[in-house]
Amino acid sequence: xxxxxxxxxxxxxxxxxxxxxxxxxxxxxxxxxxxxxxxxxxxxxxxxxxxxxxxxxxxxxxxxxxxxxxxxxxxxxxxxxxxxxxxxxxxxxxxxxxxxxxxxxxxxxxxxxxxxxxxxxxxxxxxxxxxxxxxxxxxxxxxxxxxxxxxxxxxxxxxxxxxxxxxxxxxxxxxxxxxxxxxxxxxxxxxxxxxxxxxxxxxxxxxxxxxxxxxxxxxxxxxxxxxxxxxxxxxxxxxxxxxxxxxxxxxxxxxxxxxxxxxxxxxxxxxxxxxxxxxxxxxxxxxxxxxxxxxxxxxxxxxxxxxxxxxxxxxxxxxxxxxxxxxxxxxxxxxxxxxxxxxxxxxxxxxxxxxxxxxxxxxxxxxxxxxxxxxxxxxxxxx
Numbered sequence: 001x002x003x004x005x006x007x008x009x010x011x012x013x014x015x016x017x018x019x020x021x022x023x024x025x026x027x028x029x030x031x032x033x034x035x036x037x038x039x040x041x042x043x044x045x046x047x048x049x050x051x052x053x054x055x056x057x058x059x060x061x062x063x064x065x066x067x068x069x070x071x072x073x074x075x076x077x078x079x080x081x082x083x084x085x086x087x088x089x090x091x092x093x094x095x096x097x098x099x100x101x102x103x104x105x106x107x108x109x110x111x112x113x114x115x116x117x118x119x120x121x122x123x124x125x126x127x128x129x130x131x132x133x134x135x136x137x138x139x140x141x142x143x144x145x146x147x148x149x150x151x152x153x154x155x156x157x158x159x160x161x162x163x164x165x166x167x168x169x170x171x172x173x174x175x176x177x178x179x180x181x182x183x184x185x186x187x188x189x190x191x192x193x194x195x196x197x198x199x200x201x202x203x204x205x206x207x208x209x210x211x212x213x214x215x216x217x218x219x220x221x222x223x224x225x226x227x228x229x230x231x232x233x234x235x236x237x238x239x240x241x242x243x244x245x246x247x248x249x250x251x252x253x254x255x256x257x258x259x260x261x262x263x264x265x266x267x268x269x270x271x272x273x274x275x276x277x278x279x280x281x282x283x284x285x286x287x288x289x290x291x292x293x294x295x296x297x298x299x300x301x302x303x304x305x306x307x308x309x310x311x312x313x314x315x316x317x318x319x320x321x322x323x324x325x326x327x328x329x330x331x332x333x334x335x336x337x338x339x340x341x342x343x344x345x346x347x348x349x350x351x352x353x354x355x356x357x358x359x360x361x362x363x364x365x366x367x368x369x370x371x372x373x374x375x376x377x378x379x380x381x382x383x
Contacts, residue, residue, distance in 0.1 A: 025100075025332040033073040034331065036321060037093035039104035039114060039124070044081025045209055045234055048262045049106035049310060053127045056307065056314025056349075057103055059298060064318070067325050075099055083113040090114035094122050100331050101324070103127065103317045106310060108134050108178040115141055123337040125321055127313040128258060128281065131181045135359040142340050142359035144316045144348065145281050146383070148178070148257075152185025154279050154365045154381045155230065155255050160193045163253055165227035167199050171217055171241060173233035174206035182232040182257050190230075201226050207241075209234060218245040221252075232257040239269035246272040253277070261308050261368065261375055269370075277369045282309035282350040283377040291319075295349035309350065309366070316348035 038057055040050035054076065061074055075097045079086035086105065093099045094117055102124040105111045108131030111124075118124045119140045126134055126143040130151060135141045159165040168190055173179035187200050201224045205217040218241065221229060229245070229252050231238055242254050256278040265273060284306040287293045295315055299307045323346065324339035325331075346353040353361050367378045 025330065028068055028070065028331065031070065031331070034067060034070045034325065035073050035075050035097060035099040036318070037097060037099035037102040037104075037122070038074050038076040039079060039086075039089055039093060039102050039110075040076070040106055041081040041110060042076070042078040045236065046081040046107050046110070048235065048264050049128075049259065050078075050081075050104075052262065052308045052310045053104065053106050053314035053317075055299075055303070056127070056311035056316075057318045059295075059302065059311075060315045060318035060322075063294075063298060064322055067322050068329065072322065079105055079110050079114075081107065081110070083109055086110040086113040087117060090117040094118060100333070101125070101321045101336055103314070103321060105129065107176075108181070109176060111141070112177065122333050123321075123324070123340055125317045125340065127317045128310045129178075130258065131178050132360075133177065133181075139341070139359065140337055142320075142343075142355055144313055144320060144350070144353050144361050144363075145258075146363040146365055147360055148182045149185045150383060151257055151279050151365060152182050152187075153189040154367070155257070156186050156189035156193055157381075158277070158279075158367060159190065159228045159230070159253075159255060163228055165190075165253075166194055166196070167201050167226045168228045168230055169201050169221045169224055169226040170204040171214075171221075171229065171231040171233070172204045172206055173209055173237060175208045176233060178257075178259070179233045183230065186230050186232070207233075207237065209237065211237060212240055214241045214244050217241070218248055218250060221245075222248060222250045226252060228253045228255055230255045233259065235259055235262045235265040236268055239265045239267075239273055242276060243269050243272040258309065261310070266370065266373060266375075271373075273370050274373075275370060277367065277378070279365050279367055279381075280309040281363065281366060282307075282312040283366050283368065283380075285377040286380075288349075288351045289347050291347045292349045292351075312348075312350040316350055316353065319348060320346060320353065 077089040079089040108129040111129040172183040258280045260278040327339040328335040343355045
């Protein structure tokens with residue numbers, strides 16, 4: 001019995017070792033297609049954002065369907081707008097589907113949940129995940145968008161220079177890492193620009209994802225009478241906050257971040273969100289280069305409308321991953337990761353992409369405003 005127990009133990013240890021070992025990448029001659037994982041929220045409260053990114057990824061796949069003489073197959077995994085489900089989806093892509101690379105996710109928290117799973121195994125490129133923690137300490141995760149410290153600075157500068165704001169209040173989605181991070185960066189920049197540590201009139205007002213009653217927050221803010229309100233968060237909740245504020249007769253300017261640029265923001269907020277101003281990554285009103293022109297034409301031909309900024313970033317993420325696979329000449333994850341890290345002056349639909357030592361893109365920011373029920377371009381801000 002003792003020998004049998006030792007034998008069983010040895011077998012179990014061996015099994016764990018084998019399971020934990022990184023599998024060798026297949027040779028090109030061994031595969032019929034090259035799989036790229038698409039890791040996005042297709043259901044749940046972030047679904048509209050995920051769908052917009054997937055539109056861009058699919059369009060790029062239609063225009064550039066092959067690499068290294070092989071067809072590229074997109075494997076879409078729904079992370080369901082949930083951190084736990086995000087980890088599960090990433091695990092399926094890495095271990096079950098054995099994808100060569102991953103694109104996504106809309107929502108920094110969801111990308112961060114996948115980080116430990118992809119690290120050292122499969123390189124990933126986020127389209128619009130702006131929280132610094134997505135790539136910090138993980139040299140297998142990259143992004144083609146700017147970061148929240150820059151975005152927060154852009155909107156604080158706009159508030160001070162364009163709206164002559166001297167005071168502000170902040171409403172943050174406390175369960176959303178993106179919202180909490182961007183709120184902090186805005187506050188830090190606003191205090192610095194106003195040269196007044198008390199220019200943020202109170203601690204950030206908080207709510208949870210899925211909340212729909214913001215009466216308490218907007219009532220208190222109305223009493224404080226700030227010059228502007230910064231409310232970075234998911235599009236649905238943000239639109240409801242603005243609507244409920246307007247219903248109370250509050251006319252204070254609302255500022256936000258890139259998550260606002262979705263149709264549900266307009267549909268939920270309706271006339272209440274007129275004048276809402278936010279930072280984003282791209283505008284269809286000004287073609288940035290030849291790749292941008294080609295993307296805009298292809299998208300308009302297919303969808304009969306203008307693309308959202310994150311759709312352009314989805315398109316760019318696919319191009320960056322495809323180019324890295326081509327340069328690597330291999331399906332080896334390490335080689336592809338290394339080629340992504342070398343990305344420099346890569347022409348994308350949303351502008352040229354150069355990745356820094358942290359895997360982050362140095363990009364311009366675009367400011368838009370809601371006017372006549374549509375997102376309208378205001379200006380471009382360089383780093």
